[in-house]
Amino acid sequence: MKVDPAVQKQQAQAAKAAAAAKVKANELGQIPVLMYHRIIEKPGSQDDRTPAKFRADLERLARDGYVPITAAEYVTGKIDIPAGRHPVVLTFDDSSPSQLTLDELGVPKADTAVAILREMAAKHPGFRAVATFYVTRDMFGKSTREEQAQTLMWLKDNGFDIGNHTRDHVNLRERSQKDVADQIGSIQQQVKSLAAISPVTLALPYGNQPKVKEWALRGKAGEGVYNHGGVFLAGYTPAPAPFTKTFDPLGIPRIRAMDKTGDCTQFCSTAWLDWLKSNPDMRYTSDGDGSTVAFPKFKAPFLRKGFAAGALPY
Numbered sequence: 001m002k003v004d005p006a007v008q009k010q011q012a013q014a015a016k017a018a019a020a021a022k023v024k025a026n027e028l029g030q031i032p033v034l035m036y037h038r039i040i041e042k043p044g045s046q047d048d049r050t051p052a053k054f055r056a057d058l059e060r061l062a063r064d065g066y067v068p069i070t071a072a073e074y075v076t077g078k079i080d081i082p083a084g085r086h087p088v089v090l091t092f093d094d095s096s097p098s099q100l101t102l103d104e105l106g107v108p109k110a111d112t113a114v115a116i117l118r119e120m121a122a123k124h125p126g127f128r129a130v131a132t133f134y135v136t137r138d139m140f141g142k143s144t145r146e147e148q149a150q151t152l153m154w155l156k157d158n159g160f161d162i163g164n165h166t167r168d169h170v171n172l173r174e175r176s177q178k179d180v181a182d183q184i185g186s187i188q189q190q191v192k193s194l195a196a197i198s199p200v201t202l203a204l205p206y207g208n209q210p211k212v213k214e215w216a217l218r219g220k221a222g223e224g225v226y227n228h229g230g231v232f233l234a235g236y237t238p239a240p241a242p243f244t245k246t247f248d249p250l251g252i253p254r255i256r257a258m259d260k261t262g263d264c265t266q267f268c269s270t271a272w273l274d275w276l277k278s279n280p281d282m283r284y285t286s287d288g289d290g291s292t293v294a295f296p297k298f299k300a301p302f303l304r305k306g307f308a309a310g311a312l313p314y
């Protein structure tokens, strides 16, 4: 007996939907994008995190079922993680040596962010050692072109993502369109010439948007042409899934990595991770199939234009 291909397709779709329902997939749910600065033993401000705290952060993420993805993967919707798991984006601003310093053989120094991340990935199967580094001219403390190229190429070769954080870490709010384009385009061009990398995303210094938000997304300064998939802010809520209508590439929120103290009682990482854990209907949960966007049928009106083809409502 011949099987009708249309019926066969329908059955396959139904099986996928049943599998998505089983793990309560919610690919229109929220994703925490965590913001780190320096990873140092003696924090100089609320932005810094000690190596011990960073280890504890990653332990908690692994325990809660999170799998790191990069900012580039997030904005382009390439979220390919196992069924029932949740994506988290780890971002590091200002390209400080505490994030990555390599020895003469190209091995990350102990207690740098990259070394700790790789340590955790080895310890927790399925936990990916990936993150996004938002670079400025500081370039991980390296001053020669050769050393800057070594560091950037090492990150690229090891699956890490490079983002743009402007050349001089300026407040873009007060700048002209030409200044904005120059600040973003010049570092874009530098990263490209050093390691053939074109940053997919940008993190705004101080979280401040330029007068016209689009200037941070697209522009041109000499050879430095940029067309970002997303621009990140500095505060202070989880981010929408890239597949929902509420996703706005011009201003994607991030969450500062910090315990529930002072002004972090509600709006930093520990507080938000607690909240996402106790509100699973709000959190992004994967169906394990990177080619579909699975969600409870009830949420269908929020599906963003352009993602209908892979939609898997259940």
Ligand SMILES: [Zn+2]
Binding pocket: 093, 094, 165, 169, 205, 206
């Ligand atoms: Zn910064």
